[in-house]
Amino acid sequence: MLKTVAKALAGAAVVAVALTGCGSGSPSGSGGASQQGGSGSLTKVTVGLLSIAPSAAVQYGVEKGYFSQEGLDVQFQTGQGGAAMLPAVSSGSMDFAVGNPLSVLVAADKGLDMKIVTGFSNSIASGNDIEAVIVKKDSPIQSWKDLAGKTVSVNAVNTQGDLTIMESAAKEGADPKAIKFSEVAFPDAQAQLDRGNIDAAWVPEPFMSKMLSDPNYRLLGYPYQEVIPGLPTMVSFTSGNFAKSNADTVQKFKKAMQTTLDAVQKDQQGFKASAGTFLKMDAAAAQKLNMEEMSAELREKQLTDLGSLMQKYKFVSKQPSVDSLLVK
Incomplete structure (x- = not known):
């Protein structure tokens, strides 16, 4: 809490x-x-x-x-x-x-x-949002429910990031309590993902655009849009x-x-x-x-x-x- x-x-x-x-x-x-x-x-x-x-x-x-x-x-x-x-x-x-x-x-x-x-x-209610969950290109994570049992970075726990990620997974039938959250500063998220210390990274702009411009990463989704558009x-x-x-x-x-x-x-x-x-x-x-x-x-x-x-x-x-x- x-x-x-x-x-x-x-x-x-x-x-x-x-x-x-x-x-x-x-x-x-x-x-x-x-x-x-x-x-x-x-x-x-x-x-x-x-x-x-x-x-x-x-x-x-x-x-x-x-x-x-x-x-x-x-x-x-x-x-x-x-x-x-x-x-x-x-x-x-x-x-x-x-x-x-x-x-x-x-x-x-x-x-x-x-x-x-x-x-x-x-x-942003539709289209490209200003925050996202990003995974490596070859990650087995293909949907929100796949985050169960995985580690996702957020800048701080008990914020709008982990809250909407948990609900996104729950909407697909996954147990939100099975998602592990790790506090990682936004500038460090990409490096932690590369090292395998986390399985997915929640980042806002400008870190989101920087990572998605690299073909080694791909978008999993926008949790804000998934749960509460706008x-x-x-x-x-x-x-x-x-x-x-x-x-x-x-x-x-x-x-x-x-x-x-x-x-x-x-x-x-x-x-x-x-x-x-x-x-x-x-x-x-x-x-x-x-x-x-x-x-x-x-x-x-x-x-x-x-x-x-x-x-x-x-x-x-x-x-x-x-x-x-x-x-x-």
Whole structure:
């Protein structure tokens, strides 16, 4: 099972130190509650982001002025994992964060008062998705059910990766408990597959495209599409206390995110340029990134289906009440 978020909350002070200022529309300051200055000034909000390509949408929105148009001065803080940002948001070290919805649902199940403000990124409902399970070309694994008794790498257990892989196998009649999961960092998955330490690798972009361009590997399938097509991969969230005490700021943030993500979806070239800057990667390489569908839409059905799966596999103690978690 996942470590309890209550334990993570106890280490919120440590988390806050571990998070690093990344950048903003103005010089980055310390995190904390938003503050309104004099007449006409901007309200400073601290937003936690993961150091991955989709997170660059927030930088894109800052660069285009969509947040300042709503009266917000966005300060970035970057972290290495979504779970680390939950206690920071809950304790008030961050005002908002962007992370995977599963972690937010688990946090709520553990008693943290969290609110999902907007959607952010989603897997692709049909066609080529942004994550996949990949096997070697000569592997005997031909279908999801063949994963029973095999070892599959995921970046972390009890996440949307192993959850949807287990359900994909179960849908074909296999025992999901017979699948072994090994925690392997995405950049190391290909090497572990080559060495025979794992039988299949679950990887997102850009690792997926890199492996599939090599004739020594082949696609087994897209577990998100198999189980919950269009599954949200990230959402923006805040604490219940912040949402209640700063309702106007939350609505401004929500509107700015909607404007930003609509623009990002239409301007892929500009978005990828921002991603290159955000990730400090080569501009030409950034333009080749395959991106999730970016949208602020709150996909309540898919989130509810995710919650049902989480309960089925005991990631949470009860069916999450998604509706009560949404800022509408």
